[in-house]
Amino acid sequence: MFRKRQSFSVLTCLLISGLLATACGNADKRESGTANNQAGNAAQGQEEILIGVIPAQGGNEMKPGADKLADVLAAKLGRKVTAEVYPDYNGVVEAMGAGKVQMAYLGPLTYVEAHERYGVNAIVTQLIEGKPFYYSYLIAPSDSPYASLEDVVANAGDVRFAFGDINSTSGSLIPGIALKKAGVFKSQQEHQFASVTYTGDHTATALAIQNRQQDVGAIDSAYYNNLVKQGKVDGKKIKKIWQSEELFQYPWAVVNTFSDEDIASIREAMKGIDDPDILGAFGGASGFAEASDEDYAAIRQAAIEDGRLKPKP
Known part of the structure; x- marks a missing residue:
């Protein structure tokens, strides 16, 4: 009985080994074929x-x-x-x-x-x-008492200020430099404003100003003007109070x-x-x-x- 069981076990192991070898061989072929196809596509300039x-x-x-x-x-x-x-x-x-x-x-x-x-x-x-140029704007509600960068600086303690994305040129970098030079802003944690918010994009900034959720916002001139043109924000409810130099x-x-x-x-x-x-x-x-x-x-x-x-x- 022991010899029969032993023979059966040996045959089973051999069978499993054979199946594994076949599967591995097929997998190697598939991987090789995929690699060859990728190399061929790359050589033909067909990569996505x-x-x-x-x-x-x-x-x-x-x-x-x-x-x-x-x-x-x-x-x-x-x-x-x-x-x-x-x-x-x-x-x-x-x-x-x-x-x-x-x-x-x-x-x-x-x-x-x-x-x-x-x-x-x-x-x-x-x-x-x-033209390949645009500007950074500061915008405010049309009836806002603030009409210039100087007004914003002078009343910083009452102003809820909105930047766009922190890595935006017109929505963060350029206006941020102007406010730093004026001595009212260093970072979101260190400033003289009532609050500082980063909205994430120019549309969100424009809507925050239109809806009076923020008092002053930094925005890309081209995107702002296009939002007004498309009717996505009401240009009569918003005014420009500052403009940067030309930006490429x-x-x-x-x-x-x-x-x-x-x-x-x-x-x-x-x-x-x-x-x-x-x-x-x-x-x-x-x-x-x-x-x-x-x-x-x-x-x-x-x-x-x-x-x-x-x-x-």
């Missing part, structure tokens, strides 16, 4: 491109236009292109650094940070009324593995876009134009001044 988009106007507002842009670029490049609007500005920068995003729509500040950290390069920017518009940036040919194709495709859904998603743009890293020298200097970037030795 994921575009990361900062939520400058709010994710829901930008997603349809971003998807249409992805379709335009997919047709031009002959490969799959998808777009994702991230929940915050810094998330797009980190996604580029992690290799999850190959092309991104960034604010000027997030661009210079991404360039310094991960070597990404600006290739395209948006135009507003034919938001860049589209790519990781440094993009070929010159692909960059030229992207530029060509984007300069030909006239779809109102795409243009409207990006601050009511009138079109797109070429850009380069040198265009953001002033923003880089402002980020260094604010302690967000270290000066190069």
